[in-house]
Amino acid sequence: MSRGKSNSYSSETGTPKAAVERLSLYLRELEALLESGQKTISSHQLGQALKITDAQVRKDLAYFGQFGYPGIGYRVEELRESLRAVLGTDKVWPTALVGAGNLGRALLGYRGFAGRGFQVTAVFDGDAEMVGKKVLGHEIHPMEDLSRIADEKGLVLAILAVPAAAAEEVASKVVQAGIVGILNFAPTQLKVPDEVSVISVDMALRLEQLAFQVNQRRGHVASPSESKDE
Amino acid sequence: MSRGKSNSYSSETGTPKAAVERLSLYLRELEALLESGQKTISSHQLGQALKITDAQVRKDLAYFGQFGYPGIGYRVEELRESLRAVLGTDKVWPTALVGAGNLGRALLGYRGFAGRGFQVTAVFDGDAEMVGKKVLGHEIHPMEDLSRIADEKGLVLAILAVPAAAAEEVASKVVQAGIVGILNFAPTQLKVPDEVSVISVDMALRLEQLAFQVNQRRGHVASPSESKDE
Numbered sequence: 001m002s003r004g005k006s007n008s009y010s011s012e013t014g015t016p017k018a019a020v021e022r023l024s025l026y027l028r029e030l031e032a033l034l035e036s037g038q039k040t041i042s043s044h045q046l047g048q049a050l051k052i053t054d055a056q057v058r059k060d061l062a063y064f065g066q067f068g069y070p071g072i073g074y075r076v077e078e079l080r081e082s083l084r085a086v087l088g089t090d091k092v093w094p095t096a097l098v099g100a101g102n103l104g105r106a107l108l109g110y111r112g113f114a115g116r117g118f119q120v121t122a123v124f125d126g127d128a129e130m131v132g133k134k135v136l137g138h139e140i141h142p143m144e145d146l147s148r149i150a151d152e153k154g155l156v157l158a159i160l161a162v163p164a165a166a167a168e169e170v171a172s173k174v175v176q177a178g179i180v181g182i183l184n185f186a187p188t189q190l191k192v193p194d195e196v197s198v199i200s201v202d203m204a205l206r207l208e209q210l211a212f213q214v215n216q217r218r219g220h221v222a223s224p225s226e227s228k229d230e
Numbered sequence: 231m232s233r234g235k236s237n238s239y240s241s242e243t244g245t246p247k248a249a250v251e252r253l254s255l256y257l258r259e260l261e262a263l264l265e266s267g268q269k270t271i272s273s274h275q276l277g278q279a280l281k282i283t284d285a286q287v288r289k290d291l292a293y294f295g296q297f298g299y300p301g302i303g304y305r306v307e308e309l310r311e312s313l314r315a316v317l318g319t320d321k322v323w324p325t326a327l328v329g330a331g332n333l334g335r336a337l338l339g340y341r342g343f344a345g346r347g348f349q350v351t352a353v354f355d356g357d358a359e360m361v362g363k364k365v366l367g368h369e370i371h372p373m374e375d376l377s378r379i380a381d382e383k384g385l386v387l388a389i390l391a392v393p394a395a396a397a398e399e400v401a402s403k404v405v406q407a408g409i410v411g412i413l414n415f416a417p418t419q420l421k422v423p424d425e426v427s428v429i430s431v432d433m434a435l436r437l438e439q440l441a442f443q444v445n446q447r448r449g450h451v452a453s454p455s456e457s458k459d460e
Contacts, residue, residue, distance in 0.1 A: 019443055024435040028417075087438050088445030102339060106332035112394075112417045112434035117441070157440060164342075165293050181444040187258075187342045191426050197443035199436050204342035205254040206431050207413050210387060211347070212250055213427040214411040215318030 019060040023083055025050050026060075030080040042073035077174045089117040094154050096179065098170055099161035100125040100133075103185060107161055108136045122147050126166065143173055150177035157181040164188045171198075249290040252311050255280050256290075260310040272303035294310045321334040324384050326409065329391035330355040330363075330370045330399055333415060337391055351383045356396065373403055380407035387411040394418045401428075 029049045033041060043054040043061075050057070061067050064086045067079050084090040095113075096103055097120045107113070108120055123138040124146055125131060131142045141149060149155070158174045160167060160182055167186035174182060175196050184190055184200045192198055259279045263271060273284040273291075280287075289299050294316045297309050313321040325343075327334055327350045337343070338350055353368040354376055357359060361372045371379060379385070388398060388404045390412055397416035404412060405426050414420055414430045424430055 002351075011270060020439060021435065024432075024438045025419075027438075030387060074430040086442070086445075088441040089438055093441055102332055102336035105431070106336050106391075107433070110433065111330060113437060116434050116438060120438050156444065157437075159437075161336075167343070180447075181440045183433075183440050189255075195447070197440055197447070199440040199443070201431060201433055201436050202254075203337070203340065203413075203431055204346050204348075205251065206429050207348050207387075207389075208254045208257075208319055209250060210411045210413050210427055210429040211323055212253070212316070214386065215316075217410075217425070217427070 015063045022050060022060050023087055027080060027083045027087065032074050038155055040073050040075055049062045091117055093118050094121045095119060096122050096124060096150065096158040096163065099125045099175065100130050100135050101161065104161040104165055105135055107140065107159055118157070122149050122155060133222055141159055146173055147177040150179060157183065159183045161185045165229050172196060179187045245293045249293055252280060252290050253317055257310060257313045257317065260306050263306045264310060268306055270303050270305055288407050307443065308399045321347055323387050324351045325349060326352050326354060326380065326385045326388040327391065328358050328388055328404065330365050331391065334391040337389055351353055352379050352385060366391055377407040380409060383438055386415065388415045391415045
């Protein structure tokens, strides 16, 4: 399949990226429903929760299988299990954290990861002063040990919480260690081999998108600080 | 305009979200080019940098204006200024940070924000033990002072780095204080009035998307830790 040609479609499956992203949102909604004790849900209700049409819900889910029952809708627990299997979050993913600064610590303490199958099993940092210290119970290892520990622990994914200037070099070490998926927090586009997946969490880009929305609403008329009382 | 009906189009302008997101990526590329001294660039080159077609580049930019010159392409500095004006990052956006834990501290120290017009001018935390302490030179204020300080400093945007359980309540206080744009790091969908923009940075969702990509490549055959040597 053509890889990297489009930003809108998954290169692996031809599935629209937006549909794959919504899988995660459906999954959250289903988890909330399970907690509240609801057994079934219609595509209309799922759509309402995500502010999309019921037709869109059915179209999204149809990319991944046949999940609905006529006259019933979806069985909440069954659909949750199916979507977890599609996303791969029904498994445990041994994950490396590279970068033990504030962001790395925040991610290590982030409850949203462990609950979704992502277990940080080793922490690395390029700073010799950090090495050997403990952060939230994890010893910080030097980058030189990455390959060995990746083999020992079967690391599959890596979270890169390093500065932009270091990201490219760190990514190449991560790839050399046999890790095949990178969650990149550095505001830079990583160059990696085709067989490695990279997803970026670009915080500055998101903030720019927010500025764009607010800016468009204000019609470019006033500077942000002048237009407070509109 | 219909708001919240679709995830793919900006409700404010009818512009595809993906095109707006790429504006940020074009902007980065242009900044790198300026640093390297390049004066002009073709849509083909811009497309290569983002791994999209030159036709897509021209289509994206056409949503926002007429920027190209026949036989020349785009003038790098001019296009950078134009895109900054479209995104609104040619202005300074007085921004509140709510939540001074590890993630908040990481965001406060994040260099990518200040360089793009986002200036954190006040820090808040709901934890009485944090209030009055300093973090990277910023005093931590109690939530009770949010409205007053928002008025005094003309706060327009807020970054929410709080746990999911607190996010809804914090968001409602932020909205009451007159803030019109929220960058939300909590893994929860915030309910805010239509006139307030919310962009979420959903780290667990991104990690799930990464797992999906790796999972699809491996064709669901083995568990992540078993299939390391494929």
